[in-house]
Amino acid sequence: MSTVQIKGPLGELSMDVPAYVNINQDPALPGPTLTVEDATDKKQKSMWGTTRAYLQNHILGVSEGHSAILRFNGVGYRSTIEKTATTVEPEYPGQEFVNLKVGYSHPIELGIPKGMKASTPQPTRLLLEGPEKEVVMQFAAKIRKWRVPEPYKGKGIFVNGETIKLKNKRTK
CATH class of the missing domain: 3.90.930.12 (Ribosomal protein L6)
Structure with missing residues (x-):
C-alpha cells in the first residue's frame, strides 16, 4: 500500500x-x-x-467539492443549523449541528462531520457540502434514515432529486 x-x-x-x-x-x-x-x-x-x-x-x-441536497416533504418537516445542541456532545471544537423536526415528539440533533458545511437555503431544504463524497453521502443517508420516503402519501426526506412512485390506496 x-x-x-x-x-x-x-x-x-x-x-x-x-x-x-x-x-x-x-x-x-x-x-x-x-x-x-x-x-x-x-x-x-x-x-x-x-x-x-x-x-x-x-x-x-x-x-470543486461534492454536495447533496436533501428535500423535506411532509407537514411540519424542516431543518435548521445550530451552533449548540442539547442532546448531543460536540466531537470537535466549533462543531455545528443539524436540528431536524420530522414528526417526532422531540427534535433530532446530528453533529456535522469535520470538514463538511451545511446550510438551509429554505426550511424544507438542506444543502450538505464537503470534499469527500463518501462522507457527504453517508451523512445524507444518516439524515434520510430518520424519515425514509413512504409510497402512499409521498412524505419523507429525499436526497438529490430522488423520486418515488406513489401507490394507490389499499382496498379490500
Whole structure:
C-alpha cells in the first residue's frame, strides 16, 4: 500500500493505493493514468477501476467539492443549523449541528462531520457540502434514515432529486 496526497483549492485529501496499481502522470494527457502489474488477475482488474473511481472522486472533491441536497416533504418537516445542541456532545471544537423536526415528539440533533458545511437555503431544504463524497453521502443517508420516503402519501426526506412512485390506496 502506498499513500497518495491530493491537494486543491478546497483542501487536501490522502488516499491509500494498492501496491500493484501504478499511477502515471503524463504531461501530454489531461490527468493521471492508472495501470496494474497483471491485467489478467481478477482482483487487480477489479481494483483498477475502483481505485480510478476513488481517485477521480478525490480530485473532484478538492477542486470543486461534492454536495447533496436533501428535500423535506411532509407537514411540519424542516431543518435548521445550530451552533449548540442539547442532546448531543460536540466531537470537535466549533462543531455545528443539524436540528431536524420530522414528526417526532422531540427534535433530532446530528453533529456535522469535520470538514463538511451545511446550510438551509429554505426550511424544507438542506444543502450538505464537503470534499469527500463518501462522507457527504453517508451523512445524507444518516439524515434520510430518520424519515425514509413512504409510497402512499409521498412524505419523507429525499436526497438529490430522488423520486418515488406513489401507490394507490389499499382496498379490500
